Amino acid sequence: MKQEQQNQQPKRMNPYVGLLMGILIILFLNGLIVPTLTGGQIKPADYGTFIAKVDSGLVEEVVIKSGQIYFTAREGNVTSAYQTGAINDPQLVDRLLQAKSPNKDGKIAFNQIIPRENSPLLNFILMWVLPGLIFYLIWRQTSKAIQSRMGSGGNFMSFGKSGAKIYADADVKTTFTDVAGQDEAKETLTEIVDFLHNPKKYTDIGASLPKGALLVGPPGTGKTLIARAVAGEAKVPFFAISGSEFVQMFVGMGAAKVRDLFRQANEKAPCIIFIDEIDAIGKRRDTGLGGNDEREQTLNQLLTEMDGFDGRKGVVILAATNRPESLDKALLRPGRFDRRIQMELPDLEGRKAILAVHLKKVKCEKIDMDVVARATAGSSGAELANIVNEAALRAVRMGRNKVITADLEESVETVIAGAQKKGKVISADEKKTVSYHEIGHALVAALQSHSAPVHKITIVPRTSGALGYTMQVDKGEQVLMSREDLFNRIATLTGGRAAEEVVLGSVSTGASNDIEQATRLARAMVTRYGMSEKYDMMGLETVNNAYLGGDTSLTCSSETAADIDREVLKMITEAHQKARKLISDHLDIMHEAAHYLLDKETITGEEFMAIVRKYQQ
Ligand code: ADP
Ligand code: MG
Ligand code: ZN
Numbered sequence: 193m194k195q196e197q198q199n200q201q202p203k204r205m206n207p208y209v210g211l212l213m214g215i216l217i218i219l220f221l222n223g224l225i226v227p228t229l230t231g232g233q234i235k236p237a238d239y240g241t242f243i244a245k246v247d248s249g250l251v252e253e254v255v256i257k258s259g260q261i262y263f264t265a266r267e268g269n270v271t272s273a274y275q276t277g278a279i280n281d282p283q284l285v286d287r288l289l290q291a292k293s294p295n296k297d298g299k300i301a302f303n304q305i306i307p308r309e310n311s312p313l314l315n316f317i318l319m320w321v322l323p324g325l326i327f328y329l330i331w332r333q334t335s336k337a338i339q340s341r342m343g344s345g346g347n348f349m350s351f352g353k354s355g356a357k358i359y360a361d362a363d364v365k366t367t368f369t370d371v372a373g374q375d376e377a378k379e380t381l382t383e384i385v386d387f388l389h390n391p392k393k394y395t396d397i398g399a400s401l402p403k404g405a406l407l408v409g410p411p412g413t414g415k416t417l418i419a420r421a422v423a424g425e426a427k428v429p430f431f432a433i434s435g436s437e438f439v440q441m442f443v444g445m446g447a448a449k450v451r452d453l454f455r456q457a458n459e460k461a462p463c464i465i466f467i468d469e470i471d472a473i474g475k476r477r478d479t480g481l482g483g484n485d486e487r488e489q490t491l492n493q494l495l496t497e498m499d500g501f502d503g504r505k506g507v508v509i510l511a512a513t514n515r516p517e518s519l520d521k522a523l524l525r526p527g528r529f530d531r532r533i534q535m536e537l538p539d540l541e542g543r544k545a546i547l548a549v550h551l552k553k554v555k556c557e558k559i560d561m562d563v564v565a566r567a568t569a570g571s572s573g574a575e576l577a578n579i580v581n582e583a584a585l586r587a588v589r590m591g592r593n594k595v596i597t598a599d600l601e602e603s604v605e606t607v608i609a610g611a612q613k614k615g616k617v618i619s620a621d622e623k624k625t626v627s628y629h630e631i632g633h634a635l636v637a638a639l640q641s642h643s644a645p646v647h648k649i650t651i652v653p654r655t656s657g658a659l660g661y662t663m664q665v666d667k668g669e670q671v672l673m674s675r676e677d678l679f680n681r682i683a684t685l686t687g688g689r690a691a692e693e694v695v696l697g698s699v700s701t702g703a704s705n706d707i708e709q710a711t712r713l714a715r716a717m718v719t720r721y722g723m724s725e726k727y728d729m730m731g732l733e734t735v736n737n738a739y740l741g742g743d744t745s746l747t748c749s750s751e752t753a754a755d756i757d758r759e760v761l762k763m764i765t766e767a768h769q770k771a772r773k774l775i776s777d778h779l780d781i782m783h784e785a786a787h788y789l790l791d792k793e794t795i796t797g798e799e800f801m802a803i804v805r806k807y808q809q
Contacts, residue, residue, distance in 0.1 A: 249292030254302035364424040373542030388426040404509035409535030410739040412574025415512035435472030446490030462506025470511040556595035610656030632691025682767040690771040
């Protein structure tokens, strides 16, 4: 059930009606309304015609008004109306009195409408008050329109109340069972749920619960989801608002909205306030550049409100962000968001659990969850939900009414590498190059004992532009990587290019992605993992946004930066040489596997390993 919390406002007359009436009154008083004549449409005529018609006794009625003469004349059985300019003709009245007319009494009916002199008061109203009123009505109407476009109704003039539409969802259906994995987060939040259920237990002993908890983690790990689940578990109203909604065009409006939110929450206590993407208002205030007045005021108001409300009342504030490092320190001090709940990317078990939660919503046969979970290392909950949905769509495309494991495997590839590009024509020569390139990766990976075994090799082009790829799947979840692991991984990445060089004697553009990844890895080894001899354990780079791409910035002098480049190059060259050696030592495997792949287009890791093993006995 959705409950709208809005200030009641008395109904007003539609200002447009008033506007119209005002204009009508002005027009009427100014006498612009043409007197009604009985003759229908008014035709223009000249003065001569008018006199002629009067003299020949055809005219029935004459009206003289503001310099114009309106008259009707009967010609035969038809009466028509005319208009002509009034000429200063002193004999006109005499002429009209004497003229004959088709009227019953034989006389022309005539009169003159003399423009009335307005009273000074009326003049004043007409000239000043009415236009002002009209402008006021127009202004109010447009300002209302602007305001509603900015997302809040209410009165434009008063900043005291934002009149914001804040919805309290009184009946959240999400529960902790909808959130798979994230057990630590759930544990912390269970305490909050218990407090909302049963505040007396805590207040009796004199404890007050944390006022706020900050959910921190990469995008798509279920921060928004788990906040809803807390409300669903606690069965209390849930005020959800996004940080960006506080940022308004006018200074002070955001702060007013914060005040409103807390006032409404206080009325509904116990309840949960959830501020999503709080970094939109909670950014550190010391970041130079003059700052942003509106944002700062909003943040200050939020801090004040959090300090001001009674922690025992049962208002719990949850906030989510994926940029914790950019938050203002004041937000994080005890008494505000003093709890920090980390939401991490799911591990193998977590991925299985998330897949299970989402697979429950679709019809499926027995799914080999393990295979799918292994193939999706590093995926977030949101990505896994997407993979399940893609699989269901594929099942429908295939004309099945149930999802099978193959659907999921294909959709993993679709999400990682793009959909299969069916119509793309690749020349035989290019196919051969791609084939050797991919087998090169696979062989180098397989021959290094530390590398994960290959899962699948394919040369079916993808819409992402990949012409083929080798999918490596880790056996277990590896948390720590040794220097050797990383080095071998670089060697595997260079394996594709090495195969082209050794077997075909030329290189292609197909290795650009490999080069990028290998360089990033080697660089991290030197600057962040302390894995070069030269720089020992010196940190040379810091990560800026751990949860958003993880871009880095150097923290060393420019000479060191140049030297880092040399170290990185050394490492990559070493790995590349290793890959080349492995491949030239096993050319027989290369040829057989590459031809097999050319023939089949997609082969499994098992098929590949069978060929490798054949030569290694
Ligand atoms: P965030 O707010 O952290 O960016 P969301 O909470 O919006 O991520 O998650 C997006 C979607 O991903 C959810 O609606 C849900 O379908 C799925 N999802 C993410 N994490 C999980 C999880 N742990 N369990 C089940 N589904 C999840
Ligand atoms: Mg979110
Ligand atoms: Zn490659």
